[in-house]
Amino acid sequence: xxxxxxxxxxxxxxxxxxxxxxxxxxxxxxxxxxxxxxxxxxxxxxxxxxxxxxxxxxxxxxxxxxxxxxxxxxxxxxxxxxxxxxxxxxxxxxxxxxxxxxxxxxxxxxxxxxxxxxxxxxxxxxxxxxxxxxxxxxxxxxxxxxxxxxxxxxxxxxxxxxxxxxxxxxxxxxxx
Amino acid sequence: xxxxxxxxxxxxxxxxxxxxxxxxxxxxxxxxxxxxxxxxxxxxxxxxxxxxxxxxxxxxxxxxxxxxxxxxxxxxxxxxxxxxxxxxxxxxxxxxxxxxxxxxxxxxxxxxxxxxxxxxxxxxxxxxxxxxxxxxxxxxxxxxxxxxxxxxxxxxxxxxxxxxxxxxxxxxxxxxxxxxxxxxxxxxxxxxxxxxxxxxxxxxxxxxxxxxxxxxxxxxxxxxxxxxxxxxxxxxxxxxxxxxxxxxxxxxxxxxxxxxxxxxxxxxxxxxxxxxxxxxxxxxxxxxxxxxxxxxxxxxxxxxxxxxxxxxxxxxxxxxxxxxxxxxxxxxxxxxxxxxxxxxxxxxxxxxxxxxxxxxxxxxxxxxxxxxxxxxxxxxxxxxxxxxxxxxxxxxxxxxxxxxxxxxxxxxxxxxxxxxxxxxxxxxxxxxxxxxxxxxxxxxxxxxxxxxxxxxxxxxxxxxxxxxxxxxxxxxxxxxxxxxxxxxxxxxxxxxxxxxxxxxxxxxxxxxxxxxxxxxxxxxxxxxxxxxxxxxxxxxxxxxxxxxxxxxxxxxxxxxxxxxxxxxxxxxxxxxxxxxxxxxxxxxxxxxxxxxxxxxxxxxxxxxxxxxxxxxxxxxxxxxxxxxxxxx
Ligand SMILES: Cc1cc2nc3c(=O)[nH]c(=O)nc-3n(C[C@H](O)[C@H](O)[C@H](O)COP(=O)(O)O)c2cc1C
Numbered sequence: 163x164x165x166x167x168x169x170x171x172x173x174x175x176x177x178x179x180x181x182x183x184x185x186x187x188x189x190x191x192x193x194x195x196x197x198x199x200x201x202x203x204x205x206x207x208x209x210x211x212x213x214x215x216x217x218x219x220x221x222x223x224x225x226x227x228x229x230x231x232x233x234x235x236x237x238x239x240x241x242x243x244x245x246x247x248x249x250x251x252x253x254x255x256x257x258x259x260x261x262x263x264x265x266x267x268x269x270x271x272x273x274x275x276x277x278x279x280x281x282x283x284x285x286x287x288x289x290x291x292x293x294x295x296x297x298x299x300x301x302x303x304x305x306x307x308x309x310x311x312x313x314x315x316x317x318x319x320x321x322x323x324x325x326x327x328x329x330x331x332x333x334x335x336x337x338x
Numbered sequence: 339x340x341x342x343x344x345x346x347x348x349x350x351x352x353x354x355x356x357x358x359x360x361x362x363x364x365x366x367x368x369x370x371x372x373x374x375x376x377x378x379x380x381x382x383x384x385x386x387x388x389x390x391x392x393x394x395x396x397x398x399x400x401x402x403x404x405x406x407x408x409x410x411x412x413x414x415x416x417x418x419x420x421x422x423x424x425x426x427x428x429x430x431x432x433x434x435x436x437x438x439x440x441x442x443x444x445x446x447x448x449x450x451x452x453x454x455x456x457x458x459x460x461x462x463x464x465x466x467x468x469x470x471x472x473x474x475x476x477x478x479x480x481x482x483x484x485x486x487x488x489x490x491x492x493x494x495x496x497x498x499x500x501x502x503x504x505x506x507x508x509x510x511x512x513x514x515x516x517x518x519x520x521x522x523x524x525x526x527x528x529x530x531x532x533x534x535x536x537x538x539x540x541x542x543x544x545x546x547x548x549x550x551x552x553x554x555x556x557x558x559x560x561x562x563x564x565x566x567x568x569x570x571x572x573x574x575x576x577x578x579x580x581x582x583x584x585x586x587x588x589x590x591x592x593x594x595x596x597x598x599x600x601x602x603x604x605x606x607x608x609x610x611x612x613x614x615x616x617x618x619x620x621x622x623x624x625x626x627x628x629x630x631x632x633x634x635x636x637x638x639x640x641x642x643x644x645x646x647x648x649x650x651x652x653x654x655x656x657x658x659x660x661x662x663x664x665x666x667x668x669x670x671x672x673x674x675x676x677x678x679x680x681x682x683x684x685x686x687x688x689x690x691x692x693x694x695x696x697x698x699x700x701x702x703x704x705x706x707x708x709x710x711x712x713x714x715x716x717x718x719x720x721x722x723x724x725x726x727x728x729x730x731x732x733x734x735x736x737x738x739x740x741x742x743x744x745x746x747x748x749x750x751x752x753x754x755x756x757x758x759x760x761x762x763x764x765x766x767x768x769x770x771x772x773x774x775x776x777x778x779x780x781x782x783x784x785x786x787x788x789x790x791x792x793x794x795x796x797x798x799x800x801x802x803x804x805x806x807x808x809x810x811x812x813x814x815x816x817x818x819x820x821x822x823x824x825x826x827x828x829x830x831x832x833x834x835x836x837x838x839x840x841x842x843x844x845x846x847x848x849x850x851x852x853x854x855x856x857x858x859x860x861x862x863x864x865x866x867x868x869x870x871x872x873x874x875x876x877x878x879x880x881x882x883x884x885x886x887x888x889x890x891x892x893x894x895x896x897x898x899x900x901x902x903x904x905x906x907x908x909x910x911x912x913x914x915x916x917x918x919x920x921x922x923x924x925x926x927x928x929x930x931x932x933x934x935x936x937x938x939x940x941x942x943x944x945x946x947x948x949x950x951x952x953x954x955x956x957x958x959x960x961x962x963x964x965x966x967x968x969x970x
Contacts, residue, residue, distance in 0.1 A: 194658035199600070199639055220658075233660040233817075234641030236600050253563030253757065253793045254719040256807050262945030266923045269943075290644065290811065292601055293565035295717060295793070296412035296725030297380045309380035313923035313945045 174205055178212040183219045191220055194230055198237055207241045235290075243278040243285035245323045247271075247303055252291030254298040259313070263299055264288060266313035270320055283324070347510050350628035354619060358495040366423045368401040368446045370394075372433070373417045373487055375408035375572040376604050377565070377726075381415035381432065389435035390418075393442040401446055407573020407608075409487030410727035411457070411474075419460060419488070422446055426463040430455045474724065474743045479705060481713050482529075482689045483729045486573035491608045494615040497576040503621060505695035509584045510629040517588040518544060521691055524699035525711035530556055530647075530684030531762065531789050532864075533710075533777040536691060539681065543589040543671040546679040551591035554675070554682040555582050555635075556652060557598040557605070560644035561760030562811060564791030566715045567685045569727050571598065571605035574689075575612035579622065579635060581688030584695055586633045589681050594633065595656055599640035610637055644761075644815040648863050649682045651817070662817045663863035684789065686715055707733035710776035714790060718744050721751065721796040730775070737771040740794060749954075751796040754895075755879070759788025761808040761815075762868035764875025765801060784875040786868070800897035801880040802887055806834040808872040816865065823866030826857035830873065839900040840964075842888030851877065896961040899944040903965035906948075908934045910958035918948035918959060 169177065182200050186193040197216055201208055208231055217227040231237050249255075249264040264286075268274055271284050278285035294300050297309030303319055311319075370390055374383045387405065394401050411417060414431030420441055421427040428451055430441065437455050444450045451466065458469035469475045480486075489496040497503070509517045522537025543551065555578055559567040570578065582594045598606050613635060616622035624632045638656055645651045646661040653675050655661040674680020683691075690712060694702050706712050710732035716739065719725050723745030730739065736756055740746065747753050755765040764785035766773060773779050777787045795804065809831040818824045833850045836842050854870035854877075861867045877884065886892045893901040906918070906927075913933030926941035927948060935958075937948070949959040 190658075192656065192658040195641060195655065196639070199641070230658065230660050233662075234643050236640075236642035251562075253760065253791070253807065256562075257720055257793070257795060257799050257804070259946060259950075262923075262943070262947070265943065266945070269924070289601065290560070290642070290815070291562035291564075292376070293559065293568040294376050294380050295563050295565055295719035295791075296377055297415075298719060300380065307376065307380040309377075312921070312950075313947050314921055316923065 169205070171209065171211060174209050175211050175215060177204065178209075178215050179219075183215065186219075189220050191222055194220055194222065194227065195234075198231055198234075202237060205241075207238045210239065240278070241282075243282050245284045245304055246287070247284055247301065247319075248287045248289045248292075250292050250294070250298070250300040250302070251288050252293075252295060252298070252300075254295035255291075255300055258298040260299040262313045263301060263311055263316065266316040267301075270316055284320070346628040346630070347507065350620065351507050354498065354627070358498045361495055368398060368423065369404065369421045370401060370441070371404045371406045371419045371421075371488070371490075373408050373415065374405040375487075375569060376602075377408055377412045377569070378415045378417065379604075381412075382434070383416035385435050386416045386418070386433050386438045389438040390442065393439045398442050398446040401442070404490050405492075406489065407487050407491050408569045408727065410483060410569070410729075411724070412726035413724045414457060417457075417487070420445060422449075422451070424449075425451060426459040426461040426466060426468075428453075428459050428466060429457045429469055431457055474728070474745075477734070477738060477742055478729055479713050479731050480729050481693050481702075481705075482577065482686050482715055483570065483574070483727065484693070485577065486570060486727075489574060489576075491573055491575055492611045492615060494576060494612065494619045494621060497574070498619070501696065502576055503580055505692040506580050506584050506587075506621070507627060509587055509695045510627060510631060514544065514588045514590065517584065517695065520699050521588070521694055524694045524702040525706075526687065526690055526694060526702065527710065527712075527777060528684055529686040529690065529714070529789065531759070531786065533787055536683060536687050539671060539683070540585065540588050542669070543679050543681040546672050548679050550593075550678045551589055552675045552678060552680040553582050553586045553589065553591045553594040554652065554656070554670075554680060555594065555596040555685050555688055556647060556649070556682055557596060557602075557685045558640055558644075558647035558652060559599060559602075559789065560647045560815075561762075561789055561791045563717070563719060563757070563760055563793045564789055565717045565719075566727060566790045568602050568605050569717075570685055570689065570715075571602070572608050575609045576616070577689035577692055578609075578685045579612065579616060581683075581685075581690070581692040582635060583622065583626065583633045584691055585681055585683065585688060587631055589679070591681065592632045592634065594635040595638050595675075596635055597638045597640060597646075597652055597656065599646075600642055601640075606637065606639060613637065643817075644811075645817045645863075645865055648865060650863070652682065653680065660817075662819050663865070665862060686790070705731045707774065707776050709778055714775060714787070716775075716790045716792045718792050718794070720757075720794040721747050721753075721799070722794040723748050732776045733774045735772050735774050736766065739775065739792070740771065744794065747794065747796050751798065753794065754797050754799055755795045755801065757793040757795060757804065757872075758791070759786040759871070760791045761811050762786060762864065762871055763788045763791075764871045765795065765804060765879065766875070767879040769879075784871070784878055786871070798895055798897060800838075800893050800895040801876040801883050802834065802837050802893075803895075803898050805873045805876045806831070806838050809834055809869070812865065812869040816869075820860070820862040820866065822857045822860035823862065823869065826853050826860070827866070827869050829853055830857070830870070834873070837884060837887045838893075838898040840887055840891035840898075846888075847884065891964045893963045896963045898963075901965065902944060902961050902963040903939060904937055904942060904944060904946070904949055905960055905962065906935050906937055907958050907960060910956050911935050912953075912956050912958070915953060915956065917951050917953060921947040921951040923947065
């Protein structure tokens with residue numbers, strides 16, 4: 163997720179209508195989840211207007227699409243922060259102190275789980291299990307998995323994310 | 339029944355063998371295989387990969403570097419196998435970037451095998467002790483994970499070279515009904531949790547009429563604490579795909595879906611690459627091995643819902659709906675995807691079926707116990723030395739798994755319990771360590787075999803808090819369709835929540851037990867039906883621990899944060915050491931008079947970092963419960 167792209171609502175909708183949906187032929191309800199995954203992979207969230215376009219394309223009611231999208235924890239409806247932090251709270255991470263790590267993030271970022279910092283640099287989520295239990299406790303920062311983490315190591319991760327990636331200015335897709 | 343054109347496949351098979359053999363002939367070159375599955379990456383395998391690459395370019399340009407999956411020894415990650423002509427292949431771990439550079443320079447360059455970093459040779463030989471002398475290697479019997487960590491998961495040729503696809507080749511020459519007979523005779527039971535006989539399921543699915551049928555590989559693996567299926571897909575997706583193809587042939591299906599949870603991006607990527615490789619080899623798609631049999635597999639991605647591992651919910655998810663289970667029967671084998679007969683198996687079951695078709699049912703039956711045949715794959719995690727994946731014959735005792743394969747509990751702590759089967763399973767106390775691991779024995783003891791997650795708990799782990807954890811998980815994952823699960827688990831969680839804070843009563847305990855039975859009996863699907871298991875099993879074996887919480891406000895394991903406090907014993911604190919100060923995330927520890935550290939109880943968040951990090955020679959940090967009485 164190195165390319166951090168922010169589009170305006172019209173561009174988002176155009177991308178969904180012209181670049182994403184036509185890839186699913188012929189339009190069938192079974193493509194709903196793959197379509198939602200694809201939109202989120204490109205935009206990092208599911209815009210509401212985009213869901214309407216999806217429902218028209220697949221021939222489903224808007225309520226059906228919304229119902230499915232909100233059922234699955236994987237989908238989000240607001241853009242996440244530039245750095246996505248996930249703290250694993252699977253069984254092993256639980257007994258090895260995953261909760262204290264999540265709290266450490268909340269404390270350092272001054273946000274709650276499932277929120278984004280006001281500067282949009284970080285968003286914080288919990289994840290049921292990333293299946294990397296032998297190196298618990300686990301947190302993931304963007305695409306990198308951090309094993310054997312500790313409450314204090316959160317500070318280092320924040321610093322790393324800020325210095326390595328820096329607070330990038332918002333860029334348009336054309337610039338990349 | 340139309341018999342397959344066996345002579346056609348025979349020729350195609352021979353050509354394929356020739357083609358793959360040609361690939362390896364020629365002058366042997368030094369070869370490095372580095373495990374870059376998710377667990378390897380979490381230990382820095384990608385940095386090690388970069389170091390290998392750099393050093394190879396610099397000092398051993400002829401060497402080949404390959405990324406492989408996981409051999410199961412996560413505790414020693416990153417792991418690499420180095421095959422240097424003239425030496426037996428040697429397994430190394432942990433291979434840090436520094437070790438990687440030395441292996442290239444000193445071993446490939448100078449012929450010094452750097453045995454100080456080695457776990458052992460992976461072939462019996464005269465020169466170097468082999469890994470097969472280690473207790474873990476001796477007790478393991480790898481069938482499902484036979485190729486995991488050894489082959490390049492991107493290249494089907496490597497799987498073929500190690501004997502892959504012999505099972506499918508043999509199956510294609512048989513009548514589909516005989517294929518099913520073989521799986522039945524092997525006594526293979528489903529490895530996704532319930533242990534349903536696989537051959538019987540195939541037979542039922544075959545028996546329902548219809549031209550369109552589907553095969554589904556269940557790789558949802560939602561159990562927190564389990565990672566067998568992830569490792570299998572990241573290391574050897576071919577075994578799963580071969581098994582699916584055999585299953586398709588047996589039940590009369592031409593289309594499969596491989597459903598993998600979204601939390602496993604690398605597994606998804608590697609499965610996709612493997613499928614492309616197989617298509618290129620004519621082992622997936624139209625007219626497989628020139629036999630006239632077509633089988634196509636589509637990769638499907640989950641979206642973070644645990645319930646989608648349940649078969650009917652998974653089918654709904656594949657159809658693009660909310661993943662909510664429905665009443666069974668009808669089973670999927672009768673009315674599955676889009677109303678068509680559908681065979682759904684766990685990925686390990688499918689991989690095992692491929693081996694059975696290759697090596698025959700008598701071979702498979704020779705492993706395991708009288709009622710549980712074959713092997714079981716477990717992910718070992720928690721309070722245990724040698725975490726990772728193991729595969730052992732069914733019937734191996736828990737003690738052997740924990741002590742021999744796992745190397746026991748670290749820090750001289752006592753084993754307290756083994757949690758098996760995740761939120762549907764139970765906690766078996768140390769006293770039952772001689773229980774054989776098989777479907778029936780585990781059930782009798784109050785747990786289930788589950789899909790293979792095994793979490794080791796030690797004396798510092800609280801059973802009430804563990805039960806609360808699972809109920810919290812279930813509460814979040816309950817789909818809400820039926821009331822016993824939706825409301826019952828919520829009420830159970832509330833009681834458990836109170837207990838971990840020292841609140842509760844005998845009356846509430848009674849309600850908890852009643853609710854557990856009602857949720858068990860009244861729920862629609864397996865999620866609710868098994869949700870009370872963690873509570874019931876801990877109540878069965880650890881009741882006094884529950885009572886201590888609400889009667890005395892005490893957590894005997896000193897784990898529930900509302901009921902404990904941390905102190906530093908002044909006499910034990912070393913003045914020169916500042917480890918705890920650095921470990922504390924909230925700056926609650928400061929040096930007081932004469933450099934002795936003191937915890938500010940107001941600031942302390944009870945994360946336990948100081949307790950964990952205080953050097954073993956001092957052990958100056960203590961935990962007390964209840965918080966008020968101790969500390970002096
Ligand atoms: C809530 C719930 C979650 C499940 N999750 C999984 C899973 O992640 N993987 C799996 O193979 N089976 C899972 N199962 C079991 C499946 O319903 C099914 O029994 C199994 O996949 C059948 O395969 P098998 O016969 O090869 O064991 C789950 C069941 C329930 C009730």
